[in-house]
Amino acid sequence: MSDDLNFVLQARREKLQRLVELGVAPFAYSYDRTHIAEDARTALGDAAEGPVIRVAGRIVAWRAHGKTTFAHVADQSGRIQLYFRRDDLGSAYDAVEMLDLGDIIGVGGPLFRTRTGEPTVRVASFELLAKSLRPLPFGKEEVVDGKIIRHSGFSDPEQRYRQRYADLAVHPEVRSLFIARSRMTAAMRFFLDGLGFIEVETPILQPLYGGATARPFLTHHNALDMPLYLRIADELYLKRLVVGGLERVYEIGHDFRNEGIDRTHNPEFTMLEFYEAYADYTGMMQRVESILSVAADAVSKVPEFADRVPVLTPPFRRVDWVGALREAVGTDVMELDVSALRNMAERAGVEGVSGLSHPKLLDEVFQALVESKLTEPTFVLDYPAQLSPLAKPKRGNPALTERFELFANGRELANAFSELNDPIDQRNRFESQAALRAAGDEEAGMVDEDYLRAMEYGMPPMGGVGIGLDRLFMYLTGTANIRDVILFPTLRAE
Numbered sequence: 001m002s003d004d005l006n007f008v009l010q011a012r013r014e015k016l017q018r019l020v021e022l023g024v025a026p027f028a029y030s031y032d033r034t035h036i037a038e039d040a041r042t043a044l045g046d047a048a049e050g051p052v053i054r055v056a057g058r059i060v061a062w063r064a065h066g067k068t069t070f071a072h073v074a075d076q077s078g079r080i081q082l083y084f085r086r087d088d089l090g091s092a093y094d095a096v097e098m099l100d101l102g103d104i105i106g107v108g109g110p111l112f113r114t115r116t117g118e119p120t121v122r123v124a125s126f127e128l129l130a131k132s133l134r135p136l137p138f139g140k141e142e143v144v145d146g147k148i149i150r151h152s153g154f155s156d157p158e159q160r161y162r163q164r165y166a167d168l169a170v171h172p173e174v175r176s177l178f179i180a181r182s183r184m185t186a187a188m189r190f191f192l193d194g195l196g197f198i199e200v201e202t203p204i205l206q207p208l209y210g211g212a213t214a215r216p217f218l219t220h221h222n223a224l225d226m227p228l229y230l231r232i233a234d235e236l237y238l239k240r241l242v243v244g245g246l247e248r249v250y251e252i253g254h255d256f257r258n259e260g261i262d263r264t265h266n267p268e269f270t271m272l273e274f275y276e277a278y279a280d281y282t283g284m285m286q287r288v289e290s291i292l293s294v295a296a297d298a299v300s301k302v303p304e305f306a307d308r309v310p311v312l313t314p315p316f317r318r319v320d321w322v323g324a325l326r327e328a329v330g331t332d333v334m335e336l337d338v339s340a341l342r343n344m345a346e347r348a349g350v351e352g353v354s355g356l357s358h359p360k361l362l363d364e365v366f367q368a369l370v371e372s373k374l375t376e377p378t379f380v381l382d383y384p385a386q387l388s389p390l391a392k393p394k395r396g397n398p399a400l401t402e403r404f405e406l407f408a409n410g411r412e413l414a415n416a417f418s419e420l421n422d423p424i425d426q427r428n429r430f431e432s433q434a435a436l437r438a439a440g441d442e443e444a445g446m447v448d449e450d451y452l453r454a455m456e457y458g459m460p461p462m463g464g465v466g467i468g469l470d471r472l473f474m475y476l477t478g479t480a481n482i483r484d485v486i487l488f489p490t491l492r493a494e
Helices: 003-021 037-044 086-096 157-162 164-170 172-194 235-243 281-300 321-329 338-347 358-369 423-438 449-456 469-477
Strands: 049-065 068-075 078-085 104-113 119-122 125-130 140-144 147-151 217-221 226-230 248-256 268-277 317-320 378-381 397-401 403-408 411-418 462-468
Touching: 037 049, 037 068, 037 078, 037 104, 037 119, 049 078, 049 119, 078 086, 086 125, 157 164, 164 172, 172 248, 172 281, 172 469, 235 248, 235 268, 235 449, 235 462, 268 281, 268 469, 281 403, 281 411, 281 462, 281 469, 317 321, 321 358, 321 378, 338 358, 411 469, 423 449, 462 469
Parallel strands: 078 119, 317 378
Antiparallel strands: 049 068, 049 104, 068 078, 104 119, 104 125, 140 147, 217 226, 248 268, 268 462, 378 403, 403 411, 411 462
8 A cells, every 4th residue: 555545544534533523423324315316406407496305425526615615426326516505504514624525425405506507405414424434536527518528547447347346436337337237137037027937046056067068166065065066057957947847937147167267258157048848949049039139128228328239130140050160161070070170270279279079179160260250140050969968959960959059249149959858868968978078078067867867757848048148238238348247257366
């Protein structure tokens, strides 16, 4: 901590002590406000004077002029100006002089309009609700062509991620971003509820992980003396529920993958998965088109994003996996052996190819040569069977599966199957995955006997979808880094 900051912190503590000596409680229990800032401005309307109100918020601007002080307080809805006068407050004005930027206060008084036309509260009473002992990194503001231009005082990205509380406090646009994300999730939930889906919760701590190919986090339960994995996907438990007669289910929750961190990957991320009995992947394409349109509409209703959300007009473009990769490389990759695939992967810029299995090589080559170049929303259909251990074989071509992924701007947004419901076929595929794992593929799955038992009771045909909400929101808001859309992303230790 620098000497200057030490000086500032000490000065704020001295003001705290002075306030206590003046009889001011610096950390309140509650405050009964009548209006938020936006409603206060509305209450004044076009009039010169308005009703007596009570508002609360954080001081974000401060201009003292002897016996008068102008300030702005901000809450989630915006900000409103305050006008303090010693003539109105008497000796209480001594406490006003001990206030700082960042303090949280509540004020009461009548609304009026200043000579410049700004709605303002003429403060008749005020309470200190929380004294700020550390200065927030507020930036400077200037008015250019009638618009407020903010220059951030908190621009280092990593510090903003670490101190998201400060980032939110000083950047209204960041608050708007996460409000938009919340509206998106709520709209998707409302859409599924309206179709008769029920929201459920399934285990995060699992004795076996499955539903995707990924490296898991491993922990240990002391009381049971057993290892547990943090889930990498919700899929297998949700499909167990369909076996039990819950024909339309969904879950919005966190999954965890012990993998690299980059602009599109965080170890902890949010997924929406939903499963519908008696549907297949063609029906799921229609569901995805509809729910993404709903999500885009919800984000566009937040004013800051009204002109930034891409227009999503169904039907989305469709290409098949084999054909798209054949067009990219000029040959049928399904006929290539591991050695040839490794050479192709190396030429495509894939790293560490020597330790990759045949299915992983196929996946990496596709990501490098096709996926990364898909900009408009595009369904890629009919993946090879070795890449899709939980999808049904494609009707008429068992080397492929009835699976699609949705890509936009080079990123995967959704993944869906006609779900495999043959327990004998599923066992064979699990065992193939286990063999890959035994050969060194840490992302390959294991044989889940309980899931197989559930299937043997009879699993109805169904379609299932997983949508990465972080990446979807990145796409809808034009955000380049996943850390910007996660409130508290995973970071190295300070």
